[in-house]
Every structure is written in structure tokens, then in C-alpha cells.
Amino acid sequence: MNNFFSPAEICENMVNGCNNKAKLPISKMLVLGIFAGVFIGFGAYGFTVITSGAGTGFEATFAKYIGAGVFPVGLMLVVICGAELFTGNNLMTLSLFKKEITVGAMLRNWGVVWMANLIGSVLLAWLMSQSGLYGEAMTAKAIGIAEAKCAIPLMPVIIRAIFCNMLVCLAVWMQSGAKDIIGKIFAIWFPIMLFVLSGFEHSVANMFFIPMGIFCGADVTWAQAFLNNILPVTLGNIIGGAVIIPACYHFTYAKKSAA
Template identity: 45%
Template sequence: MNFKTPVQLAQAACTTAKAKAAWSVPQMLVLGILAGAYIAFGGWMMTVVTHDLADHIGLGGSRFIGGAVFAVGLILVVIAGAELFTGNCLMPLGALSGCATMSQIARNWFWVYVANLLGSILVAYLIFLSGLWKGPIGAYALKIAANKMSLPVGEAFFRGILCNWIVVLAVWISMAALDVVGKIFAIVFPIMTFVASGFEHSIANMYFMFLGILLKGNPDVVAAAALPEAKLAAVSAGGYLNNLVPVTLGNMVGGILFVAVFYFLVFKTNLQSID
């Protein structure tokens, strides 16, 4: 076969967890910044492409295409090489198999999460400085941020679970492909699913919400967005945390429990010799 079987995927995930656990802090910071930036690029691409698309092909079609273009972020992470916190929620499979310790994995998560935040904010700020948001794109970007920041905590948490169940599966099946084209196809369809469904991704939200906070300072953008007062007020540091905390926790549950733990339970006898 020209792809890895599910058992081979579980074994590869263990080996990958061991390698990720060995990264130095500088390596994790650089690779994490790159991943945050790559996801932000996907988010910006989605905003540009879909800001008026629903008027022409309907909301469902707009979400579908938005998911397709957003996938460029994870494609860059997987193929170019970068460290993404949400994808690394697969790493506990390595701890359960004895390839890495949870303390090593927690160390990776901490530094990668911080670096993802830095990379996301960096791209958001560069886009703001570029002025490319001027006009209807900026108003749409502010609406995206406001909708996320005003989301109830419970809904944000469960949308986070659903999101990273799919995202980690995208990482998982991308490892099955043995060529670049195969990896791209393995990534695109799951990412299309999570974006079109309206699930919540913590690293993408770092970018979307920070750009929204920057845009809120522009009166023209605020006027064009025509947001209800409550939603506009949610675009703030408090609103940022109100979304990011439950979404991050939900992402962890989705990736760790529904992919790493479940596949370990299925293949644990095949992983006993992996170290």
C-alpha cells in the first residue's frame, strides 16, 4: 500500500511524540511562532475570500469554500514543519505508550502555546499595518471577532471539543500519506469540516480576536460592521479570554480524549515495543 495503516499511524504518533518532547526551548519557540503565523495566514485568507461570498452562493457555500482556503494554515504547519499546540494534543498517545513523559509533553505544550500566541498576534499586527483590511473586509473581520468574543463559555467549550477532534484527526491521517499531494488532501477535507461547521480553534481565534481588537479602534470599520452594542463591547481583553480559555480546554479534551486515548485503547498491544 502507498499509505500507512492505522496501526502504523499509532506507532508513528509515538515516535513523533518522542521527537517533539526532545525539542529545545528555542526550537519550540521558533517553530511555534511559525505555526501561529501559518494558521493566521489561513484565517486571513478565509476572511478575504468569504467576506462577501455568502451574498452570491449562500452561507453554506461560503463556509465550505472558507474551510477549503483556511486549510492552507495546517498544510503549511505539516509540510513546512512547525509546532502547533492543537495538533500536539495527539502527544499523550506517546506518554500512554511510554515514548515520552507527561512532564515532557506539558513542557512542549506550554512553550508551543505561548509561541503560537506570539505568531498569531504578529501576523494580525502586520495585517493591520498593511491596511489591506480597509473597506468591507475589515468590517467582516470585526464581526468574526465580535461573534467569537460574545460566545457563551459553555458553547465555546463544546465547539472547542468538536474542533480539535477533527483537527487532530487531520494531523493523524496526514501521517498516513507518503507524498505531499496525499498529505494535502488528507488535511483539506477535515479542516473544511471544522470551519464549515462553525467549530472553535484556539490558535486561529488568537489571530481573529486580536485583529478584531485592533480594528475596533477604527471608527469607519465600527460603523461599517454595525454591530449591536453588546457584541461590540465584547471585543476586548476580557472577551479575548472569555473565548480563548474555554476553547483551549475544549481543544485539549477533543484531541487528547477522542483521538490519543481512544486510539491507544485500540492499539496498545501494538505499541508495547515502541520506545
């Protein structure tokens, strides 16, 4: 007996899960969305801790590798403990393509969860800024991350966001194929580690990284945070996670072929 599902079975599992997400009451979306923002923020904080003391060259690369290996704990918490993450929920288009949910139900989920993710991420960032955990090196790292993210030109930031959510949604897809916790952990770990190591852009992670930098004194305004990064990254994440991955897998595993 296999301890994993086939790709066609994964597709069916994902559709059922997305159908359930569309039915969630707004109150539960808010609570679980705030939790997801906090969970992803925990992973981002861990990444900052590990990379803040690194120098240059190989040392910096190795620290980024270790930090990228810690970051996936955020999505592990979201998937295994239960939370609502905007980028993962982009896969709800699978159910839309099968006409099992409406556009309105999907957009309702996306809108509420995106705002809840933002609330959780910014709240965690503010609390961390008041915690005394950000010493000189951590503060400098937080400022550097925020300023660098807001300086990325529009087209590159959208491209990086597309690739990011392709990997995030593939991680969510793969963990749905595992029948045990260990399988889910490994399915999540490697794609998420890869996107962080590659320098791709994740809207919810940036909802923590950039506000954290602002609270630490970064030369970034809130308008720049949203217009230069968070909103275009959200768009790129939707292209990667709500269009490319679901469209391909719906065509290959969910759509019935003509006789």
C-alpha cells in the first residue's frame, strides 16, 4: 500500500480542500488568516536571526542556505496546524475551473485572508520591534532587507513573485500527496527552502520583512512598502499560484478529455 497519493488523487484532494475553504465563515478566515501571517513571520524572523551575523562571500551564502532551511517552518505551521494563507489559497482556482465554487466565493476568501495575513504579519513585526531581540546586527539586517525589497524594479519583482508562488503552491500540492506528518514536512521543506535561497518574492513574508524594517528605522514609507513591493508581489504570486500551476494540473488531471 502506497503511503502517498497519485497526482490525480492529489488534484481531487486539493479541489475538495479548496471547496471547504470557500465555505469558511469570515470570522474563521480572519482568525486563521492572522495565524498564518504570524506563522510566516516566525519563519522570516528565524531567517533574519541566522543571516544577520554573516559577513560576505561564502559565509554569507552559507548563512543564507541555513536561513532558507529554517524559513519553511512557517508553511509547516500553516499546513499542519491549520491556518489560511493567501498564497496557498491561490490554488482555489482549481475549484473555480471545475465550476465547484463561484468567483465571488473565491475572491471573498482571497480578500479576507490577504487582509488577515497582513494584520498578523504587521502585528508580529511590531511586537518583535518592542521585544528587545533586535540588537545592532539584527536591526541592520532588517533595515537592509526592507530597503532592498522596495528597490527592486517592477518587472523583476513580478517575475520573482511568479516563481515564488509556483514553488509555494507546488509545496502545498506535494504535501497533500503525503499520508503522514514526516512526508508533509519534507514535501514543504525543499520547495520553500529553494524559493528563499533563490531570492524570490513572497507577498505574505514581505508583509513581515518590510514593516519590520520600517519599525527598525528603514528609509521606506508605508506607501513604498505597498506600491513598490507588496502589491506587485501579490499580483505575481497570483499569476504563479492561481494561473500557471492550477491551469496545468486542471488540464492534465481534472479536466475530462473529449471522447
